[in-house]
Amino acid sequence: MDTKYHSQMLPMQTSNYERLCEPGKRPMNPQELRKASTSPLRDHILWSLFNLFYCNPCCLGFIALYYSIKARDRKVLGDLEAAQEYGSKARSFNIAALCISLVILLIFIVILWKRISTLIVMYEEMKEQNRGLKRNPYLHGHY
Numbered sequence: 001m002d003t004k005y006h007s008q009m010l011p012m013q014t015s016n017y018e019r020l021c022e023p024g025k026r027p028m029n030p031q032e033l034r035k036a037s038t039s040p041l042r043d044h045i046l047w048s049l050f051n052l053f054y055c056n057p058c059c060l061g062f063i064a065l066y067y068s069i070k071a072r073d074r075k076v077l078g079d080l081e082a083a084q085e086y087g088s089k090a091r092s093f094n095i096a097a098l099c100i101s102l103v104i105l106l107i108f109i110v111i112l113w114k115r116i117s118t119l120i121v122m123y124e125e126m127k128e129q130n131r132g133l134k135r136n137p138y139l140h141g142h143y
Helices: 016-021 030-037 045-053 057-077 080-135
Strands: none
Touching: 045 057, 045 080, 057 080
């Protein structure tokens, strides 16, 4: 049994930029370089689930979840272009669902604030009317 280690020269991995300029190798085109250097595709599945359960106007959260699942499936299958397209659609539907939900929430808060302020004014007027009745000497005991 030979326990000697043979020292070998192993080539180190080169960066994509060095591969572009390296003679004797097929240069990468800019699209391959962009794909190699981009971050992993996002399918926005958690955002879609949040919109499905909490912000679902006009079923936009459900549609976003559908496209998120399709994007994840395409990413697993290796079809990165379709995954990016479905992920982009999911993102757009998530943004639309969130914006519509925020507008509805803002309208609800304004209406609620208006009603509460009206009730406070009515309470103050009622309080003033009751004070006036108690102070009127002619109506003492006759109301």
